[in-house]
Amino acid sequence: MLLADFLDPRTIVFEQRILTREQIYRDIIERICLFHKDILSNYDDNLLRAILDREKEAPMVYPSGIAIPHIRLDGLADTLIGMTFLQTPLNYDGIKVDWIVMIFTDKTSSKIYLNIVAALLKISQDSEIMNQLRSFNNGIEVINYLRQCKIKVGQELSVADLMVKNPVCVTPDTLLSKLDSLMNEHNISCIPVVDNEGRYLGEISILDVLKVGMPDYLMMIDDVAFLRSYEPLESLFEKEELVYAEEIMQKNTRVLSSDASIVETVYHMIKDNKRYFCVVDKEYLVGIITAMDIFRKVIKA
Amino acid sequence: MSATVSMLIAVGIFIGTYILIITEVINKMLASLIGAFLLILTGILSQDIALRAIDWNVIFFLIGMMLVIAVLRRTGIFMYIAIKTAKLARGNPLLIMMLMFVVTAFSSAFLGSVTTIMILIPIILLICNELKITPVPYIIIMVVASNMGGAATMIGDPPNIIIGSATDYDFLDFIFNLTPAIIFASIACLALMWFMYHGKLKVSRENRAKMLSYKEEGLIKNKRMLKISLIAVAIMLVLLALESILKIGTATISMSTGLFLVLIGERKEIEHIMVHEVDWVTLFFFVGLFIIVEGLVQTGFISLLAHKVLNLTHNQARPTSMAILWLSGILSAFIDNVPFVATMIPLIKQIGTVITEPNLIDPIWWAMSLGTCLGGNGTLIGASSNVVAVGIAKKNGLNISFKEFTKVSVVYTILSLIVCSAYILLRYF
Numbered sequence: 001m002l003l004a005d006f007l008d009p010r011t012i013v014f015e016q017r018i019l020t021r022e023q024i025y026r027d028i029i030e031r032i033c034l035f036h037k038d039i040l041s042n043y044d045d046n047l048l049r050a051i052l053d054r055e056k057e058a059p060m061v062y063p064s065g066i067a068i069p070h071i072r073l074d075g076l077a078d079t080l081i082g083m084t085f086l087q088t089p090l091n092y093d094g095i096k097v098d099w100i101v102m103i104f105t106d107k108t109s110s111k112i113y114l115n116i117v118a119a120l121l122k123i124s125q126d127s128e129i130m131n132q133l134r135s136f137n138n139g140i141e142v143i144n145y146l147r148q149c150k151i152k153v154g155q156e157l158s159v160a161d162l163m164v165k166n167p168v169c170v171t172p173d174t175l176l177s178k179l180d181s182l183m184n185e186h187n188i189s190c191i192p193v194v195d196n197e198g199r200y201l202g203e204i205s206i207l208d209v210l211k212v213g214m215p216d217y218l219m220m221i222d223d224v225a226f227l228r229s230y231e232p233l234e235s236l237f238e239k240e241e242l243v244y245a246e247e248i249m250q251k252n253t254r255v256l257s258s259d260a261s262i263v264e265t266v267y268h269m270i271k272d273n274k275r276y277f278c279v280v281d282k283e284y285l286v287g288i289i290t291a292m293d294i295f296r297k298v299i300k301a
Numbered sequence: 302m303s304a305t306v307s308m309l310i311a312v313g314i315f316i317g318t319y320i321l322i323i324t325e326v327i328n329k330m331l332a333s334l335i336g337a338f339l340l341i342l343t344g345i346l347s348q349d350i351a352l353r354a355i356d357w358n359v360i361f362f363l364i365g366m367m368l369v370i371a372v373l374r375r376t377g378i379f380m381y382i383a384i385k386t387a388k389l390a391r392g393n394p395l396l397i398m399m400l401m402f403v404v405t406a407f408s409s410a411f412l413g414s415v416t417t418i419m420i421l422i423p424i425i426l427l428i429c430n431e432l433k434i435t436p437v438p439y440i441i442i443m444v445v446a447s448n449m450g451g452a453a454t455m456i457g458d459p460p461n462i463i464i465g466s467a468t469d470y471d472f473l474d475f476i477f478n479l480t481p482a483i484i485f486a487s488i489a490c491l492a493l494m495w496f497m498y499h500g501k502l503k504v505s506r507e508n509r510a511k512m513l514s515y516k517e518e519g520l521i522k523n524k525r526m527l528k529i530s531l532i533a534v535a536i537m538l539v540l541l542a543l544e545s546i547l548k549i550g551t552a553t554i555s556m557s558t559g560l561f562l563v564l565i566g567e568r569k570e571i572e573h574i575m576v577h578e579v580d581w582v583t584l585f586f587f588v589g590l591f592i593i594v595e596g597l598v599q600t601g602f603i604s605l606l607a608h609k610v611l612n613l614t615h616n617q618a619r620p621t622s623m624a625i626l627w628l629s630g631i632l633s634a635f636i637d638n639v640p641f642v643a644t645m646i647p648l649i650k651q652i653g654t655v656i657t658e659p660n661l662i663d664p665i666w667w668a669m670s671l672g673t674c675l676g677g678n679g680t681l682i683g684a685s686s687n688v689v690a691v692g693i694a695k696k697n698g699l700n701i702s703f704k705e706f707t708k709v710s711v712v713y714t715i716l717s718l719i720v721c722s723a724y725i726l727l728r729y730f
Binding site for chain 2: 215216217218220221222223225226227228
């Protein structure tokens with residue numbers, strides 16, 4: 001399926017004025033409602049409110065400068081798309097967005113919707129296509145160009161689309177104290193370990209850090225309910241300046257490549273009972289993918 | 302194939318396998334199974350004879366005991382007793398050592414030495430760490446205790462289980478003949494311990510107070526299940542004691558107890574218990590050994606060896622039993638004691654066809670049992686519990702070298718073998 005086939009030139013707009021997010025959204029919703037009278041009732045403020053509320057929960061905005069607000073309607077049985085290219089970018093909590101694509105979809109359809117999101121994301125990351133799109137001034141040109149580029153709906157989202165790029169990482173000679181403060185500061189529970197060139201070596205989770213304070217013999221005891229105050233856990237702090245990342249990192253754990261699919265990622269997360277994976281391309285660390293990222297951007301979307 | 306060639310091949314496979322077992326080049330279960338099936342492949346044993354050589358009574362008895370222990374362990378009773386013991390000693394390090402010796406020996410006598418060690422060594426590491434004293438002497442003493450305790454009953458150590466299954470001796474015979482020997486040997490060892498360590502281990506008041514603050518009451522989570530388990534184990538011991546009258550079969554007694562306890566207490570955990578708490582690797586190691594030793598029996602090598610031994614001791618029971626005691630003691634210090642016993646059983650059975658009087662052959666069996674179990678203390682590699690204990694210590698950054706271990710353990714081994722020699726000579730001759 002081509003993305004172009006989902007679009008209607010009448011719901012594609014190039015906006016010169018400086019408007020608020022709400023105004024732009026209302027404008028798109030009105031257009032979609034107007035040109036799909038057969039299946040939609042007249043414009044209704046409830047739709048706008050629903051979209052804004054959903055956005056508050058999980059903003060569908062991506063670093064490449066695209067926002068994809070959407071709404072699921074009962075019994076719509078179709079996917080409707082409206083979009084606006086902005087002359088002046090809007091600020092979405094620090095991300096400058098100049099392309100807003102709104103999707104109306106059925107409550108039950110998820111796959112096509114996700115595929116459309118993936119296709120849009122791919123376009124937004126391709127500066128050549130984006131520059132071309134911005135140079136147009138009407139919907140017909142946009143649709144023709146997208147048809148010409150053969151932008152398909154159906155390529156799955158991949159890890160690269162959802163991962164955190166350039167995550168906080170450390171080298172093997174990092175002291176435990178430094179690791180602790182990084183985890184604390186960035187509120188993260190896993191840190192990849194890389195060499196000086198950025199090659200992936202291993203990872204350290206919060207449990208690996210806590211384990212420094214737990215001797216092996218404690219782990220071999222059936223039950224530690226009889227221990228109230230146990231000193232070795234305090235030794236974690238004593239060891240902060242003595243233990244290096246290298247000594248506690250997990251080696252040979254599973255990593256994913258950036259072109260791995262989301263289903264593969266979730267599959268491994270469930271199988272390995274792990275909430276994150278380091279993303280490694282040709283030995284080099286490129287990102288981290290977490291279950292929460294997938295949950296927020298795919299499931300809740 | 303001529304008889305001599307068959308015998309040479311069987312002996313070759315036997316020696317090859319035992320070298321692999323002793324040196325641990327490959328996993329010992331793998332070695333024993335390869336040796337066993339090689340005997341069938343080469344035609345030394347038919348598959349039929351080989352499979353019939355497996356002592357299923359031993360295998361199922363052990364599975365039953367593993368089930369019993371899995372359930373009993375979950376009641377928290379072991380932890381409770383260990384912590385209670387340390388607190389009873391009021392943190393006195395020498396007293397802790399002596400009480401731990403007794404607890405370890407007692408527990409090993411009824412539940413097996415390896416299990417006891419796996420449960421108690423981590424706890425002694427914790428206690429020593431809390432008291433800021435070195436755990437090394439404690440670990441060695443507890444290993445010594447586990448091997449001695451295991452020697453005291455028919456169900457304590459695999460060698461005794463195998464002897465019990467291969468002979469007509471029952472649970473009570475083991476108690477009457479072996480337990481007194483072990484009690485005497487233990488008293489001697491406790492005296493030696495006091496002599497070696499008194500006044501040498503010091504604990505500060507502060508660290509003692511920490512250990513005394515342990516709250517062991519919370520460790521028993523399910524009192525009802527604990528009561529049921531202890532009653533079931535008591536009934537099992539009574540049934541084992543009455544086995545010569547009841548003739549149920551020891552494997553059936555332990556399996557019934559194990560299955561009953563799992564059914565009552567842990568039926569939801571049965572798959573986990575079957576996979577993770579029944580030690581299939583050890584069981585199949587034994588399966589392989591039974592077949593390999595059958596190769597030696599079928600090809601006539603064992604009877605050849607028995608005649609050589611009897612020639613040396615001039616068919617006399619007294620020197621034979623002394624020779625067996627000390628030879629077993631020395632050899633099983635270096636060879637895992639189960640393969641050793643598996644080989645010795647047919648040998649002594651063969652000797653039994655020459656020395657037929659029961660009161661003369663009995664001491665030979667008991668000498669072998671005591672020698673094998675106590676000999677396990679001789680070196681670091683003498684018995685499974687030694688290896689397990691040192692392995693746990695090593696995982697905790699505590700390297701106990703072969704020399705360090707053996708320096709202490711060999712003293713206790715020699716002392717206990719001397720006590721047993723005196724016991725056998727005074728009681729049976």
